[in-house]
Amino acid sequence: MSTAISAPTTHLAVVGLGYVGLPLAVRAAEAGFLVTGLDTDELRVKRLGAGDSYIEDITGERLIAVLDSGRLRVSTAYADAAGLDVCVITVPTPLRDGVPDLSYVESAGRAVAPLLTPGATVVLESTTYPGTTEEILLPLLEEGSGLRAGPEGFHLGYSPERIDPGNARWDLVNTPKIVSGIDDHALEAVEAFYDRIVTRTVPVSSLRTAELTKLLENTFRHVNIALVNELAMCARPLGVDIWEAVGAAATKPFGFMPFLPGPGVGGHCLPVDPSYLSWQVRRQLKHDVKFVSLANEINEHMPEYVVRRVAEGLRKELGMELAGARVLVLGLAYKRNTGDVRESPAVEVAGLLKERGARVRAVEPYAEPFLLPRDLLCVELTEDEVREADAVVVATDHDVFDYAMVERCASYVFDARNRCGTGTDRL
Template identity: 60%
Template sequence: MIEAQEDIKMTTVAVVGQGYVGLPVSMGAVRAGCTVIGIDIDTARVERLRAGDSFIEDVSSGELSDALASGRYTATSDWSGIGAFDVCVITVPTPLRQGAPDLTYVEESGRAIAPHIKPGATIILESTTYPGTTDQLLLPILEAGSGLSAGKDFFLGYSPERIDPGNQTFGLANTPKVVSGIDKESLARVRQFYDLFVEQTVPVSSTRTAEMTKLLENTFRHVNIALVNEIATVSRDLGVDVWEAIDAAGSKPFGFMRFTPGPGVGGHCLPIDPSYLLWQVRQTSRGDIRMIAAANDINDHMPDYVVARLQAGLNRRRLAVNGAKVLVLGLAYKKNVGDIRESPALTVLQQLQALGADVRVAEPFTEDAQMPRGVLRAEADADGLAWADAAVLLTDHDQFDYDLLSTSETYVLDTRNRCAGPQVELL
């Protein structure tokens, strides 16, 4: 049984999963003076980390190298090296498989961690998931594998990650962090850990509330993006410039929040997280969340709409998609990052290829190894545009030359409202 709070030690931290979420958490804990062991089953990723080569925008290779040189950060795939941690943070993927949550990574991590739990340790799940995962799924795995009792011998909590890759204003340290525990003592320990490197922690009364908070935040974005996407698809027929209407509505100082249309939603959050909630509600009650189902439907069909618009634009120029040279600008799911997971641009690319277009892709941020097989790359420069019958701007990276696109003689379909010119058509 763990007693006095003054005895809490948080110096040795294990972070399971060294991806977009786990690596920044590891660096935050190193900055706070902790000794961190980052564990990842991806041996190639671990090799890169060990070489001081960061693969994510929010952690520079310099910061990673400094952490390695300090001796307070190590990366490994070997669970035997985990040692006696005070805190263990789980940041593994939580994907969807055929519309259902796949929690096998969380389960496997739990089973791997359990034998290493020492009395007094704190385990924190950060992976996005549906309410009940921490107390119903993870807790029994940890207890069974450790022979210890949660809340008595070790502590357990949930703290959702709010990281926004590429965001220059808000990072891990200055974004308030929601914290929770399976009981009061667990909450206190989880909070104390994040207070080491996050400016503000926001405690909630249960792990389920914290799990729901994350899903609520992402469902809110997902539904609002679907709303403007649908408004965009009808505005054109009504003779309305949706972008101007959004800007005008944005002048209202209350009761309106600006969201913009685009080719769909991507990344590891919006296409997945709301469906976790939808799945759980459908499994555990007779209820439904019709807003999520509708938003999924609308956002999932935006690539079709973009392709149809491009097809119509080419048609007006007496060109068929079949055989047309199309320059795709941006494949990443959001601007200024290279992450193409779940990117709607991939669907646009596949559809154009299926229609017989000769497609080249300008994507300055995505490494070759991450690119889909067989994709031909091009530059978003004058030569790239001169080659193309049409260009479609899907991801508005700041480093694209929007003056060049605006003045180009090539037809440009701009799904992000970054260009204006005689050959430019907005979504």
């Protein structure tokens, strides 16, 4: 009779429990890892520990199930991750005055280093410029652990996250995952880890290739949105409806991919990531990535353009000036059906309307109230609110909004997302 010996449980530490880290931690716990989720934000850790998820894609039920199973525990204390086999770093990588701010990656690296033992694997997932993992993270890990990256020490990798919050079709599991390692052993370890988490891994030859792949994807999107935004501003005076033109072009089965115009770009990715790329290229190669500069210029101008169009529309439709008008802004998140207001152009539209003297009220059903501008009055979307507004601006097209009611009850609608009827004034 043989006795079955179960494989030892892999201990995973996820550093940074936000839009990227929390879904990974929960998924890994569901896949059988013992997960320690670490975050420096005490409030976030407290909420998670109580089964209260602040990320839309992770339901309270899923979170509670992995907490109850004992497979996920959350903490602010790095010591709780002692004995880790794999560590994935998913901390913010913002810009400060146009310059990459890697201080979160650095502090995470310093805190993780003393926990490393030979054979451990560390993967950076935060979006960043090519060279970061080797130039910034590697020395911190080596110095703090007393180990070298390599077959005898720890394995180091980079694997960009492609998560698309609110996307019901593509999620962490079924979206192919780019993986890379500092050497062949590291690549093997990184790939073996993600093979237990996602359906398909895509190995690339170097950390820098993986880092650039992510920036290429986001810059591609940023540039194409800027292109269609620029055309949207030109199409109207040319007597063309940009939405119809994009829809028609999208019927071409090859060589075209539709991107939609809007009030600008937001979130942690598009307004930030392409500038990581251009900063590094400027620093290292003394070259300006012109597409990024141009896309920034056009996309950053869009909130201003929306406000100008609202002012024109009010004057034309109601003979009214924007100053003093009551304007109801629908949606403040940067993206449909999410509550993420980081760098949101909708928030900027609301702010600019106020600056021009409009009496602004806003409807945002998903965002945490404490993340919204304090001086912005948030209300429910009701018939009375719509009737009492001089203008309604569709800034973010959450599915829960009743667009038919808005069209029926509003005096004037400016639709920056093409959700109302074709008779509505729109981008």
